[in-house]
Amino acid sequence: MTMIRLEGVSKRYGAVVALDKSDLAVDKGEFVTLLGSSGSGKTTLLNVIAGMIAPTTGRVLVDGEDITSLPPNRRNLGMVFQNYALLPHMTIFENIAFPLRIRGVSNAEIRKRVMDVLDIIRLPQIAQRKPRELSGGQQQRVSLARCIVYNPSLILMDEPLGALDRRLREQMQVEIKKIQTESGITMLYVTHDQEEALSMSDRIVLMDNGKILQIGSPSDLYFRPKSLFAATFLGMSNILRGRFTTASGGGICLPGGEEIRLSSETPMTGEIGCAMVRPENVKLAGPDAQPNTNEVVGELVMSVMLGGITNHHVELADGTRLIAQEQTRIDRAPPLRGERIRLRWEASDTIGLPE
Amino acid sequence: MAIFLAPLWSVLRQSLFDPNFTLNGYSEIIESHLFIKILYNTLQISLTAAFVTLIVGYPIAYHLSRQSPRRRALLLILVMLPFWTSILVKSYAFMVILGQDGIINTVLYSVGLPKIQLLYNRTGVIIGTVHFLVPFVLFPIMTSLLGQNPDLARAAQIMGASRLRIFLRITLPLSLPGVAAGGLLALVQTFGFFITTALLGGRGDLMMANLIDLYTREILNWNLASAVAVTLLALSGGIIFALGRVRGGMSAFGQAA
Numbered sequence: 363m364t365m366i367r368l369e370g371v372s373k374r375y376g377a378v379v380a381l382d383k384s385d386l387a388v389d390k391g392e393f394v395t396l397l398g399s400s401g402s403g404k405t406t407l408l409n410v411i412a413g414m415i416a417p418t419t420g421r422v423l424v425d426g427e428d429i430t431s432l433p434p435n436r437r438n439l440g441m442v443f444q445n446y447a448l449l450p451h452m453t454i455f456e457n458i459a460f461p462l463r464i465r466g467v468s469n470a471e472i473r474k475r476v477m478d479v480l481d482i483i484r485l486p487q488i489a490q491r492k493p494r495e496l497s498g499g500q501q502q503r504v505s506l507a508r509c510i511v512y513n514p515s516l517i518l519m520d521e522p523l524g525a526l527d528r529r530l531r532e533q534m535q536v537e538i539k540k541i542q543t544e545s546g547i548t549m550l551y552v553t554h555d556q557e558e559a560l561s562m563s564d565r566i567v568l569m570d571n572g573k574i575l576q577i578g579s580p581s582d583l584y585f586r587p588k589s590l591f592a593a594t595f596l597g598m599s600n601i602l603r604g605r606f607t608t609a610s611g612g613g614i615c616l617p618g619g620e621e622i623r624l625s626s627e628t629p630m631t632g633e634i635g636c637a638m639v640r641p642e643n644v645k646l647a648g649p650d651a652q653p654n655t656n657e658v659v660g661e662l663v664m665s666v667m668l669g670g671i672t673n674h675h676v677e678l679a680d681g682t683r684l685i686a687q688e689q690t691r692i693d694r695a696p697p698l699r700g701e702r703i704r705l706r707w708e709a710s711d712t713i714g715l716p717e
Numbered sequence: 718m719a720i721f722l723a724p725l726w727s728v729l730r731q732s733l734f735d736p737n738f739t740l741n742g743y744s745e746i747i748e749s750h751l752f753i754k755i756l757y758n759t760l761q762i763s764l765t766a767a768f769v770t771l772i773v774g775y776p777i778a779y780h781l782s783r784q785s786p787r788r789r790a791l792l793l794i795l796v797m798l799p800f801w802t803s804i805l806v807k808s809y810a811f812m813v814i815l816g817q818d819g820i821i822n823t824v825l826y827s828v829g830l831p832k833i834q835l836l837y838n839r840t841g842v843i844i845g846t847v848h849f850l851v852p853f854v855l856f857p858i859m860t861s862l863l864g865q866n867p868d869l870a871r872a873a874q875i876m877g878a879s880r881l882r883i884f885l886r887i888t889l890p891l892s893l894p895g896v897a898a899g900g901l902l903a904l905v906q907t908f909g910f911f912i913t914t915a916l917l918g919g920r921g922d923l924m925m926a927n928l929i930d931l932y933t934r935e936i937l938n939w940n941l942a943s944a945v946a947v948t949l950l951a952l953s954g955g956i957i958f959a960l961g962r963v964r965g966g967m968s969a970f971g972q973a974a
């Protein structure tokens with residue numbers, strides 16, 4: 363069931379297009395992430411939903427009801443800020459009780475509900491403390507609790523973990539995701555951290571330059587990117603430039619004459635484009651040829667051991683650099699620098715993309 | 718530093734030696750009805766003026782804090798203009814505005830309302846004082862308003878809070894240190910008030926500074942005058958000390974817009 367729907371929403375400031383005409387639908391209970399680099403329009407999109415920014419065009423609907431012209435305080439949404447936005451002069455209890463007092467909830471009911479959410483965020487003992495007496499991670503959990511406590515139809519989060527260090531950020535990702543799944547809250551989350559987006563989201567909305575480029579599940583975006591931008595933004599990627607051919611099943615012809623086969627037909631026959639394959643799908647190969655695989659030969663530039671995995675950087679004759687990712691093996695001598703290496707990968711792992 | 722301290726030292730000495738060491742000056746002023754009356758006057762006028770100044774200054778500071786930095790700078794200059802005018806000139810200007818045949822009374826009269834006495838009484842003193850003090854409370858209050866994280870109000874709004882609730886529960890309480898700092902600053906200022914009371918006040922509105930003037934020029938009792946001055950200084954010093962303890966009090970003196 364669609365919880366929130368954006369129809370043709372855009373925002374411009376004079377000549378600046380902060381957000382191009384965008385459509386988006388988020389289902390009830392879904393965790394959707396807006397992912398994009400700085401200035402891509404994520405905050406603008408979020409604030410249009412929150413009602414802090416009036417869109418230039420388009421409509422915002424919650425549960426089928428047009429809320430485009432409602433002020434923020436009548437939308438019954440929740441928002442978690444990067445700097446937590448806890449009220450410094452109130453105790454944690456009063457902070458969480460604040461939205462309930464606005465709604466005229468009785469004192470007894472407030473006590474019960476505040477204590478319940480403090481249990482959910484596993485901080486039952488901090489009710490009487492002031493925000494400044496809490497760590498960043500604790501403050502962020504309180505600020506999430508302050509949203510959960512009044513059951514908003516949707517919780518918006520704008521880079522909520524941006525101010526935390528890496529370790530804490532990873533813990534909080536797990537925690538937020540757990541709370542979201544257990545309580546079934548709909549969340550729209552903003553981040554520019556692709557790992558965060560991949561690990562937490564049901565669906566990712568990839569944005570660039572005020573435009574929504576692609577919407578899909580994390581694995582969709584990772585393994586079936588629709589653009590070069592999407593392919594390079596998420597994870598590491600190997601890009602081979604060439605010209606699309608009509609070879610059986612679709613292919614691309616590299617400048618050196620090698621034919622790379624793609625996972626599917628391409629409508630762009632004759633045009634310049636690229637083939638993309640993820641490093642983890644590329645293997646160092648023996649001399650024996652195999653059917654339905656792509657093969658290139660290059661020179662090993664370096665091997666980088668990252669613990670469990672090793673990245674082999676290989677340069678082709680035309681200067682293209684590819685990375686092959688393998689599990690680190692100690693029972694086998696690693697290839698030497700400058701050695702001629704044969705790389706091989708499945709045609710089904712190869713995506714054809716427009717330039 | 719020495720240039721500032723030397724006259725202070727000489728006043729302090731004068732209050733204690735006449736020409737030999739004596740506390741007569743102090744005991745005399747403590748027993749003096751005039752002094753007690755005027756101390757009471759001073760406190761009453763100062764507290765009233767500081768309070769009224771806060772009431773007048775807060776909305777202005779609030780309004781200024783919501784403007785774009787550019788507009789705020791422009792408006793601040795307008796607000797500060799009278800501040801740069803000599804207090805003497807301002808007091809005379811008020812005489813023109815508030816007098817028996819002044820602008821206000823002329824308008825009142827022309828619409829058929831009775832004239833009101835705005836000059837040579839407490840009202841006149843308060844009006845003149847408040848006008849002088851507003852810029853002093855403006856900065857500390859504005860600084861504390863501008864220092865507030867704008868996300869707090871946004872968060873509250875999204876949680877469903879009305880503007881009034883946001884102001885009463887968040888903006889106002891968080892600006893109280895600035896209000897306290899401004900109020901104390903205003904209070905200290907009024908202690909030394911002289912010209913305003915002399916020109917706009919009546920006989921019952923003499924303040925400490927006027928008393929010092931009286932002792933030095935009319936009665937020529939320097940020992941007594943100095944004792945009053947030192948008392949006044951101690952009072953102001955106490956308030957400045959309190960100011961330092963108020964959170965954000967320091968910013969009251971520093972950074973403007």
Ligand SMILES: Nc1ncnc2c1ncn2[C@@H]1O[C@H](COP(=O)(O)OP(=O)(O)OP(=O)(O)O)[C@@H](O)[C@H]1O
Nearest residue numbers: 375378379380399400401402403404405406407554
């Ligand atoms: N009030 C404004 N006036 C003019 N331009 C604006 C305004 N607000 C945002 N923009 C522009 O709109 C674009 C999108 O901004 P937005 O804040 O949505 O980006 P973002 O994706 O949230 O970036 P970040 O990751 O840095 O937070 C940017 O180019 C920004 O400069």
Ligand SMILES: [Mg+2]
Nearest residue numbers: 404405406520
């Ligand atoms: Mg942003």
